[in-house]
């Protein structure tokens with residue numbers, strides 16, 4: 173394999189928890205406690221090869237959006253490094269940093285919040301081109317039109333405001349905005365989950381079309397395992413801020429190695445359940461403020477062994493191209 | 508299956524402006540207040556053209572005409588519809604010019620306070636951390652004192668004058684705008700279009716003023732319409748207390764102060780008519796501003 177287009181090494185993002193009133197009173201009384209840290213992303217290693225579609229799935233709150241924001245440079249990681257085309261992103265300045273930001277574009281989950289309500293469509297799509305002077309002024313209109321046409325929006329609407337469009341149309345505007353700056357890598361954060369079911373397929377098709385046309389690479393975050401299986405080359409399963417399994421989509425779906433992946437995949441066929449929400453598992457998702465010791469999945473795992481409560485399994489290769497973080501596959505070194 | 512590419516933009520255009528105007532028109536009280544306000548503003552604008560006399564021009568005044576009752580005729584044949592004051596100044600003209608000064612001070616100081624407060628609130632929301640904490644301490648401090656006290660102390664030390672009164676009102680009022688603006692901008696800043704702007708590498712200052720400002724300023728602007736009335740009230744109070752506008756450019760508040768001493772001797776018109784004008788101005792501003800605030804659902 174050639175050098176990856178994109179890589180995360182040991183990336184983590186911790187959020188400082190809000191101190192509650194009770195804690196403040198305790199602090200006043202001299203019983204100062206360390207502020208709670210929320211480990212939204214907790215040590216993720218990931219590579220994305222040029223041209224592939226990597227699906228990322230996991231329950232709500234497991235850190236997918238946070239990971240997507242770190243990948244696109246919207247958030248800086250608390251620890252770890254992000255590499256784009258072999259260069260550490262943290263060290264990039266000026267023009268180089270802008271290049272990275274534009275080449276790695278985010279498509280947002282909420283089409284109602286991701287467009288500035290006070291800007292016309294043409295301005296939204298052409299904004300980065302104009303502000304960064306990527307094109308001469310008179311060529312921007314043409315570029316905007318090309319991007320709008322590419323996502324299937326009628327040019328007659330280029331001077332409308334976002335509130336005048338449906339969710340699907342807005343998501344197309346968001347895609348046009350990203351395409352206008354000629355990205356290599358799209359990080360799509362549940363880009364269709366807020367849309368009407370009848371619209372979802374069309375927008376997915378659009379994603380696949382523009383990918384084929386421009387040779388784009390995708391990190392595709394989704395709740396919908398059926399969709400991820402359908403569009404992904406590889407798939408990564410995330411649990412409580414960590415990747416617990418990653419590998420080629422076909423083999424992971426056919427034969428999941430991690431008990432968590434297995435539970436998720438077993439739940440796919442039930443369309444009714446998918447509609448009702450993403451809750452295929454017994455038990456609550458533990459709070460990322462206080463993750464369980466050892467394997468974070470052990471309170472919900474049918475295969476949990478004594479070692480699982482104490483030793484955290486690391487993501488390790490279990491077969492060529494496949495990795496999982498589970499003691500079933502990597503016998504724990506007993507201390 | 509419906510194809511969203513074929514459908515046109517879905518939501519009909521109902522400009523907010525249109526909706527608000529309709530609501531303002533539909534309420535008799537609000538409508539009356541709006542008309543009254545319009546008339547007062549017009550009178551203030553046209554004062555130099557319609558006033559029977561230029562009350563600033565001392566040469567045009569005759570002491571012989573002093574303290575004429577409403578409707579009496581002066582020496583030069585001019586009829587004093589609202590009477591005259593101790594200098595023989597026509598009260599109608601003085602009120603028209605006073606209205607002008609009061610409105611001018613109210614508008615300019617509100618505008619100044621808006622510029623300062625909105626910028627401060629925006630900066631606090633954008634940068635957070637120590638800058639935010641410091642600025643909000645200052646805001647709390649300012650809002651902790653009665654505004655009249657702050658203004659009195661300032662004017663007592665720098666002296667009276669239209670510009671100084673405006674400065675004092677700006678100092679008193681910017682903090683409330685800063686607090687409101689910060690709250691609105693904090694909500695707005697969490698939205699994904701701001702993250703998109705960051706993703707496009709747009710400069711922070713650009714994001715603040717081109718995206719954040721227009722999307723957060725609505726509630727602040729609405730509240731500021733009510734604040735014009737309190738700015739005018741504050742100016743009138745300061746002028747009444749003798750630390751406001753100079754005697755050469757009397758506002759309604761100063762006219763009331765001048766007439767105050769004659770109130771007990773029966774020459775009510777010198778104080779009462781400017782007082783009525785001030786009440787009409789403040790009430791109409793308050794009613795219109797409050798209606799605006801409510802119909803836009805903004806909490807002050």
Ligand SMILES: Nc1ncnc2c1ncn2[C@@H]1O[C@H](COP(=O)(O)OP(=O)(O)OP(=O)(O)O)[C@@H](O)[C@H]1O
Nearest residue numbers: 187188210212231232233234235236237238239460
């Ligand atoms: N800015 C923030 N400050 C504090 N906590 C945050 C912040 N952003 C996210 N979190 C927390 O981090 C955790 C992961 O959030 P994230 O949005 O990445 O999850 P997600 O996997 O995208 O969930 P969903 O499927 O609901 O979108 C959550 O517990 C969330 O509450």
Ligand code: SF4
Nearest residue numbers: 467470473480498499
């Ligand atoms: S490490 Fe143990 S608890 Fe964790 S998933 Fe594997 S078997 Fe289950």
Ligand SMILES: [Mg+2]
Nearest residue numbers: 236237238361
């Ligand atoms: Mg998310």
